[in-house]
Amino acid sequence: MSETGKSYIVTCNDDATPEQIQAAKDNAVKQGGKIGHEYKLTKAFQVIFPKDSVQAFEKSEHVKDIEEDKVVSIQ
Template structure:
């Protein structure tokens, strides 16, 4: 299953972040890593299911989780 990094809005409260995570679970996602430095988390979703999460009221951005390299 594809993996995504979900960033919540800057002013999201811990309760709102929890609501976004629950929404991801309700849509068939599995929460992986939870980040401390940013208001966000990693989630895996079945193909084509991430659009519902991207429109959640407390979600700022959803992007594909991918390897980053410094050259």
């Protein structure tokens, strides 16, 4: 978690067009989020939301999944 909020990974629907992915990013920004990393191999991006703002964004029509960004290990 940063000083300004929590980081999340947003995955768009498998059939989302580039325009729909951009619409999801625009919606995240309108909800107070700040776009971070944009993933090229998947239809996903990182967004940092101020505290409690992610709930409003979860209902975005082109969004498949939102999960908190955290360190993952294989061991």
